Amino acid sequence: MKYIYILLILFSATLLWSIINPKEGFTCFLEIIPAIIGLLILSLTFKKFRFTDFTYTLILIHCIILFVGGHYTYAEVPFFDYIKEIFHQSRNNYDKVGHFAQGFVPAMIIRELFIRKKVIANQSFFNFIIVSICLAISAAYEWIEWFVSIATGNGGDAFLGTQGYVVCNYWSYSCFNTIFKNTRQATYKNVILIIVHKKKHHYTLHNGAFLYP
Numbered sequence: 001m002k003y004i005y006i007l008l009i010l011f012s013a014t015l016l017w018s019i020i021n022p023k024e025g026f027t028c029f030l031e032i033i034p035a036i037i038g039l040l041i042l043s044l045t046f047k048k049f050r051f052t053d054f055t056y057t058l059i060l061i062h063c064i065i066l067f068v069g070g071h072y073t074y075a076e077v078p079f080f081d082y083i084k085e086i087f088h089q090s091r092n093n094y095d096k097v098g099h100f101a102q103g104f105v106p107a108m109i110i111r112e113l114f115i116r117k118k119v120i121a122n123q124s125f126f127n128f129i130i131v132s133i134c135l136a137i138s139a140a141y142e143w144i145e146w147f148v149s150i151a152t153g154n155g156g157d158a159f160l161g162t163q164g165y166v167v168c169n170y171w172s173y174s175c176f177n178t179i180f181k182n183t184r185q186a187t188y189k190n191v192i193l194i195i196v197h198k199k200k201h202h203y204t205l206h207n208g209a210f211l212y213p
Helices: 001-018 025-044 052-071 078-086 094-116 123-158 167-201
Strands: 204-206 209-211
Touching: 001 025, 001 052, 025 052, 052 094, 078 094, 094 123
Parallel strands: none
Antiparallel strands: 204 209
């Protein structure tokens, strides 16, 4: 529990920093609200289902990425402006960090939940379903961004700045680009972390099914 309290303190401190004099208040609200909703869900379900400290740490990192993007907007994070100048990049690429987290962290959450709740017994479909869910989450978020842009007009431009591309290309390039990146990160996660999770939960495979001690 001590480690959980440390994570909560870091979450609260970063959230507080994010909402103090943000570059655009409305954009800040849009970016941090998913993290706040996530915290409420995890708090309400904590006694029934507690994730590993590793997964909670990944969730915190994802939340911090959202908070930083909310404070500066994704297109104007200072450190990535510095990187842009050093490496002669065409734009601020902080949005790519967000894309990585948006594909990687949900995949980790879903994987742990499915393993421990024994949602899927057949290992042949396991990774495919996880990647598919992450793809669906990414697509749903694209719809949310599109709706916000339509509903708020210019007020949602900085929120669409999480894409890092011109709004007129939203459906033709940026939407596909984001979904592809998030799917790729979810796939990488399944390949890289499968061994870590096996050791953590001590499960084995027998005839394509998960076995637990």
